[in-house]
Amino acid sequence: MHPLNLIKIALKAMARNKMRSFLTMLGMIIGVASVIAMLAIGQGSKQSIQDQISSMGTNMIFVRPESGQQGGVRLESSTMQSLTVDDVEAIRASSPHVSHVSPQVQGRGQAISGANNWPTSIQGVSPDFLEIRKLEVADGVMFTERDIQSAAKYCILGPTVVENLFPGGESPIGRTIRFKNIPFKVIGVLAEKGENTFGQDQDDIILAPYTTIQKRVLAITYLHTIYASAVSEEQSDEAIQEVTLALRTSHKLKESQSDDFDIRSQADLIKTFSSISEMLTALLAAIASISLLVGGIGIMNIMFVSVTERTREIGLRMAIGGREIDIMFQFLIESIMISVSGGIIGVLVGVGASVGVGALAGWPIAVTTYSIVLSFLVCAFTGVFFGWYPARKASYLDPIEALRYE
Amino acid sequence: MTSNHIIEIEQLKREFVMGSEVVRALKGVSFQVKQSEFLTIMGTSGSGKTTMLNILGCLDKPTAGSYMLDGISVASLTKNELARLRNQKIGFVFQSFNLLPRTSALENVELPLLYNPLVGAKERRERALSALEAVGLTERMRHTPSQLSGGQQQRVAIARALVNDPVMVLADEATGNLDTRTSYEIMSLFQDLNQKGKTIVFVTHEPDIAAFSKRTITLRDGHIIRDNVLEEQRSARLFLENLPVTDEI
């Protein structure tokens, strides 16, 4: 029989039992919509985590002292003093895959300007730090190498600090703030960066020459962290190897000794978070696809009812020349039409729900084409798979017995 | 010898196995039907008439014996070939009309043509309309079976059997549920068809209906007990004209 006529027959059968067809479709609608929504939420959070980590600099590598042991007691890494400015020089001298290196020391405390004060952290770094962390000076200038050599009392403020210390909206450039009683002259303001993945305000920051912080604020000679950046994200691994070698040489470690420092790269971080969120997405999608399975079973059930109800009709169609394949397609097309129209509505509901949830809850949402195509294909497949057996059963009926069916 | 025999049946048997019981509906039946013959099969209820007709219509297969239709052994045909045969060579009128419910008379008549790939949508509509016209139901073509009387439903079923222009029409008690006048109308329709060269096998248990045919086979308990050719065929149209107009108050 012509496919167009089969579609007409299926539409008629569906129209005849509108409520039943709709309820059967509802199973598919809920299944598809929830798969799409779950994938959208999962993909959205994965993407936003990736974006935020990358915005901190995809090539970033950071070195911290390894939390070593002293007499069996594990020490907090910040108490370790193994990293020094010499290490920074060693890295700079011997690592061709490293484009920027900056020492880092930091202290927390109250920043004061006139009657205003604000608890924040001050970071002692070198100018390379801007490049490594993808920070920009929006207003004023960055301090220079010469300021580092002279341990100049200059600082650059993050926008959050500016807001709290200079609430009147006046320009902080040229003004002096105090941090732990040390006066710093403000020479620049950073561009806004917002919160990072972990909810930290990246704008709540003060940058100053690391020498100034070491000598005048903390009175230490070691470094807390060394920040570096690889030439490119792909060359992170080579860069890490070079930094490791440079540090081992500079720390005079023997072959048998393990590293007394810990190197991490942003690429590692992205990988870790991506794999976690991918796993979560897969889990959500798996749970959602169970409802798709349930929807499919609903279709199978209703198709059995439909075949039984129309046994005499099947017998008649066979008697006047319907072949097995005609009967089979008649029911198969009906089940495919139920599942596919359920799928189409499901896609619309799913996309709508994702966007709605994203807008209401403020979650990052990413409806991907592949999730739509995938769930649509799964739908069509469900129609064929669960419609097959009832359709087969219909086509195997004996015309005489079917006509005699009460 | 085989040339003008459309049906040749040899020692046909049909048994139904019901658990441990075996029902022998046909116990060895042999006969031939010539092209353009008008044959009635008579017999008491349960004598095997419907079973016989189902086999003739290629809906059922005999347990034993041979059935040659137009020189072809039906047993050698595949399911799809049988379906095509039913679709294009045979018109079947069922004992219980078997119209599709909630479907218009026109669509019911169109149904066999849907399974004929050689007929397009336009031709299908035209042929269905002319088949309905032949049974006098043109003005009822939009009505569904539930809106038609028993006789009208029967006529829709006959139109459906004729729409594919079959060489052979098989009818199972086509007048069973009808009053005398309508029965005569239907019989006159069949006589016209027969005149045009169609072979007709007609099952009934009413002797006065059988009298409109050219030959009667009587079945009893799965056997043929009589096979007689009628010298003179009665004209249903004449009977219809002579029927007194009754029930007019």
Ligand SMILES: Nc1ncnc2c1ncn2[C@@H]1O[C@H](COP(=O)(O)OP(=O)(O)OP(=O)(O)O)[C@@H](O)[C@H]1O
């Ligand atoms: N599918 C079947 N299963 C079991 N027995 C059957 C089946 N079909 C017919 N029979 C039996 O075969 C015998 C003949 O049945 P058939 O329907 O051919 O009778 P019939 O002559 O058409 O009767 P009627 O005039 O009442 O229609 C009956 O005894 C019936 O019970």
Ligand SMILES: [Mg+2]
């Ligand atoms: Mg019968």
